[in-house]
Every structure is written in structure tokens, then in C-alpha cells.
Amino acid sequence: MWRNWAGDESCRPRVIERPGSVAEVAAALERAETAGERLRVAGSGHSFTDVACSDERLMTLERMGRVLDVDRASGLVRVEGGITLRALNAELAAHGLALENLGDIDAQTVAGAISTATHGTGARLPNLSAQAEAVELVLADGSTRRFAATDADRDPYLAARVGVGSLGVISAVTLRCVPAFTLHGVDAPAPLAETLERLDQHGAANDHFEFYVFPYARTALTRTNNRVEAPPRPRSPRRAWAEDVLLTNHAFHAFCLAGRAAPPLIPALNRIVTRVAGSSEKTDRSDRVFATRRLVRFTEMEYALPREQTAAALRRVLALIEQRRLAVPFPIEVRLVAPDDALLSPVHGRESGYIAVHMFRGMEWRPYFRAVEQIMDEHDGRPHWGKRHFQTAATLRPRYPAWDRFQAVRGRLDPAGRFGNMYTDRVLGPVGTPIAA
Numbered sequence: 001m002w003r004n005w006a007g008d009e010s011c012r013p014r015v016i017e018r019p020g021s022v023a024e025v026a027a028a029l030e031r032a033e034t035a036g037e038r039l040r041v042a043g044s045g046h047s048f049t050d051v052a053c054s055d056e057r058l059m060t061l062e063r064m065g066r067v068l069d070v071d072r073a074s075g076l077v078r079v080e081g082g083i084t085l086r087a088l089n090a091e092l093a094a095h096g097l098a099l100e101n102l103g104d105i106d107a108q109t110v111a112g113a114i115s116t117a118t119h120g121t122g123a124r125l126p127n128l129s130a131q132a133e134a135v136e137l138v139l140a141d142g143s144t145r146r147f148a149a150t151d152a153d154r155d156p157y158l159a160a161r162v163g164v165g166s167l168g169v170i171s172a173v174t175l176r177c178v179p180a181f182t183l184h185g186v187d188a189p190a191p192l193a194e195t196l197e198r199l200d201q202h203g204a205a206n207d208h209f210e211f212y213v214f215p216y217a218r219t220a221l222t223r224t225n226n227r228v229e230a231p232p233r234p235r236s237p238r239r240a241w242a243e244d245v246l247l248t249n250h251a252f253h254a255f256c257l258a259g260r261a262a263p264p265l266i267p268a269l270n271r272i273v274t275r276v277a278g279s280s281e282k283t284d285r286s287d288r289v290f291a292t293r294r295l296v297r298f299t300e301m302e303y304a305l306p307r308e309q310t311a312a313a314l315r316r317v318l319a320l321i322e323q324r325r326l327a328v329p330f331p332i333e334v335r336l337v338a339p340d341d342a343l344l345s346p347v348h349g350r351e352s353g354y355i356a357v358h359m360f361r362g363m364e365w366r367p368y369f370r371a372v373e374q375i376m377d378e379h380d381g382r383p384h385w386g387k388r389h390f391q392t393a394a395t396l397r398p399r400y401p402a403w404d405r406f407q408a409v410r411g412r413l414d415p416a417g418r419f420g421n422m423y424t425d426r427v428l429g430p431v432g433t434p435i436a437a
């Protein structure tokens with residue numbers, strides 16, 4: 001039995017392959033071909049959907065998690081696809097390097113993170129896949145291909161960067177890293193109305209700006225991270241534990257349990273959590289500021305919207321929750337991401353704002369997410385590939401200008417559809433079959 005991090009998606013693959021080399025990946029693919037079965041690669045299972053599931057053959061690259069090459073001068077670092085961001089960050093720091101941006105956590109594998117266009121926040125910074133200069137794929141026939149930004153025919157590279165696991169096994173990725181840097185992070189509450197009015201200014205004035213807002217409260221819990229020249233000043237272990245584990249996780253978990261037990265209390269509980277959230281500050285190595293520990297289990301849906309529509313869409317989501325008295329004990333998160341050119345990147349070709357909605361484990365999320373999705377649809381939203389949504393290939397195709405180019409690459413690299421699963425059947429459609437708009 002394989003389960004995702006949230007524990008609410010599972011599958012029973014007939015075979016689990018754990019290759020330790022490219023040759024072993026190729027051998028596993030030969031076995032899949034002989035058996036006439038599809039094969040899916042799972043990363044560290046941090047997607048909220050069945051994107052990594054398979055009841056046929058599953059492969060994990062947990063034995064392929066090494067740094068293969070570091071060129072400090074160019075910042076180019078070649079890693080195996082199964083390395084986690086946490087392990088990579090530690091190795092980069094030892095070489096005086098860092099990733100230019102990261103999301104909320106660092107538990108994902110590099111291959112898994114880029115495959116779904118995992119992102120952090122920063123109006124001028126694109127998602128993690130845009131940091132990939134080259135992607136190496138083992139194709140269904142066992143051959144290895146390297147697709148790079150410098151290729152004359154760039155479409156395979158642009159498809160492989162955000163491939164949703166559907167093109168081949170990502171055996172290695174070459175990442176463009178930056179010199180190690182220190183971040184000064186400030187968490188502070190601010191009036192929601194003012195934060196939304198000045199969203200663009202906050203984005204322009206800071207390297208990384210985001211905020212959380214609890215439904216039924218009128219306060220934005222802002223998080224601002226900026227690069228500073230100062231050396232890192234790590235917090236004492238006791239203070240870090242009190243802030244990151246006790247308050248952010250254990251105390252919050254207790255509030256969620258109370259809300260789940262007594263949903264009518266949620267509006268009041270949300271206002272209390274917002275009041276006690278307070279302000280905090282830290283100055284530390286970049287990855288230690290970006291990544292937080294998440295011990296409270298939840299599920300999530302996240303949409304990328306045209307930047308200028310983000311504030312309006314968020315106001316509608318908050319109003320919807322209040323009008324329908326929806327029991328939502330989790331905050332909504334708003335982040336800003338720069339455009340990129342990966343064919344299936346949700347921010348392909350447009351300045352974007354991401355809105356993420358969450359639901360505590362064990363609480364009904366479908367009616368809430370469906371209602372929010374309707375708003376996202378009306379704002380031309382594109383869903384995060386690793387998070388919940390109800391779209392299909394037919395509803396997604398018109399939202400992606402490069403959809404057909406991606407499908408053409410998919411048809412070339414995986415003509416037999418070896419790397420599909422139920423999720424890709426739904427959201428990408430069968431290989432080589434035109435999809436009606």
C-alpha cells in the first residue's frame with residue numbers, strides 16, 4: 001500500500017521498483033513493457049491528489065538521491081531526480097550555493113517538485129522548474145535523453161520541466177543555483193483590506209511577499225522575506241521549537257481539533273488564532289527561512305490566477321465562505337509568482353497570484369473546494385498539478401496556450417502511454433488523442 005503525505009490518497013501497486021541507477025531504471029521499464037503495464041514514478045508523496053498513484057507499477061527513486069556534480073563558478077548543479085530538497089539544500093550550503101527560491105517545505109524530491117511546477121513566492125521569481133537548465137529522462141524504451149535550455153528544439157525541454165510524471169523517468173536534473181544568501185524574515189499582521197489594495201506594491205517592494213488570512217477574520221498575516229548582507233543568526237533551538245513547532249503546529253492543531261468537533265465555533269476560533277499569531281522575525285540561511293515544518297495534516301487546492309485578478313478573487317472566496325457559513329478552520333494563502341515558459345506551467349506566460357485553500361484532515365473539503373473552484377474558473381485560473389481540483393483535459397486545454405505543443409512532445413516521447421495513470425487519463429487525456437475543447 002502506498003499513501004501520500006496527507007494520508008487521503010492511496011494505491012496498491014502490483015510491483016514497486018526501487019532502482020539505484022539509470023541501468024536499473026531501464027531494466028524496470030523493460031519489465032513493465034514485458035508485463036504490458038503502466039508505470040508511475042512517485043517522489044516523496046507530497047502531492048494532495050492521486051497524481052503519483054498506480055495500481056500497476058510504481059517506481060521510487062529513493063536510492064537515486066545524490067548530488068552528481070557541482071560547478072561553483074557557473075552555479076550549475078547536477079543531481080539525481082530522487083534527491084529531496086532538504087538534502088540538496090544542505091549540500092548546496094556546504095558549497096556556498098543555494099536555490100534562489102523555495103516553497104513552504106523541503107520534503108519533496110527535486111523531480112517531484114519540478115514535475116508539478118512547485119513554487120514559492122516572489123513577484124520577480126518563477127517556480128522551481130524554471131531553475132532547471134536540463135532534465136534527463138529515461139524513456140519507455142530504456143533510452144536516456146537529456147533535454148536542455150540550449151537545445152535548438154526547445155519543446156521537449158519545456159515539456160519535461162513540468163511533465164506531471166507523464167513523459168519518462170526523470171533520472172537527473174541540472175539546476176541553476178545562486179550564491180548562498182541570508183534572508184531576513186518578518187511575520188506581521190496587517191489589515192486585510194489595505195494588504196489587498198497594495199498587493200502589487202508589496203510584491204514589488206520585497207523579494208518574497210505572501211500572506212495568510214483566516215476566514216471570518218479581517219487580518220492578513222503577512223510574511224515578508226528579504227535578502228540581507230548580514231551573516232545568518234539562527235534562533236536558539238528552544239525559540240525555534242516554540243515558534244515553529246509549539247505555536248505553528250501543536251497549538252494550531254488543537255484549534256483545528258476544536259473546530260472539527262464544534263464547527264459553529266470556527267469563526268470565533270479563527271479570530272482568536274489570528275489575534276495570537278502576532279509578529280516574529282528571523283535572520284537565517286535562506287532555506288531555513290523559506291521552509292517550515294508542517295505537522296498538521298490537511299488537504300489543499302491551489303490556483304494560479306492572472307496577477308491583477310488575485311485580490312478580487314480572494315475577496316469573493318472570503319465572502320462565499322461567510323455567506324454559506326462554511327466550516328473552514330484553515331487559512332487561505334496568497335503568493336505571487338513570475339511567469340515562465342514551461343509548456344504546462346500554471347504561470348505559463350503570465351504574471352500570477354496563487355490562491356490556496358486548505359481543509360483540516362477528516363473534514364469535508366469537496367463542497368468548499370468546488371465552490372472556490374467555480375470562482376477560480378471565472379478568473380481564468382489554472383490549478384496546481386499536485387493539488388486538488390476537479391478539472392479534466394477538456395476544461396484545461398483552453399487555459400494553456402502551449403497545451404497542444406505539450407501533447408505533441410508527449411506523443412513523441414511516450415507514444416504507448418507507459419507513464420500514464422488515472423490522474424493523467426483525467427487531466428491530460430490519452431496520448432495522441434485529440435481532445436475536444
Ligand SMILES: Cc1cc2nc3c(=O)[nH]c(=O)nc-3n(C[C@H](O)[C@H](O)[C@H](O)COP(=O)(O)OP(=O)(O)OC[C@H]3O[C@@H](n4cnc5c(N)ncnc54)[C@H](O)[C@@H]3O)c2cc1C
Pocket residue numbers: 005006040041042043044045046047048051052061081082102103104105107108109110111112113114115116117118119120164165166168169170171294384386387
Ligand atoms: C505540507 C505541504 C506543503 C507544500 N508546499 C508547497 C509549496 O509551498 N508550493 C508548491 O507549489 N507546492 C507545495 N506542495 C505541493 C508539492 O510541492 C508538490 O505536490 C510536489 O510535486 C510534491 O513532490 P514529491 O516529491 O512529493 O512528488 P510526488 O507528489 O510523489 O509526485 C508528484 C509528481 O511528480 C512525478 N514524479 C516524481 N518523481 C519523478 C521522477 N523521478 N520522474 C518523473 N516523474 C516524477 C510523479 O509521477 C507525480 O506526477 C506542498 C505539499 C505539502 C504536503
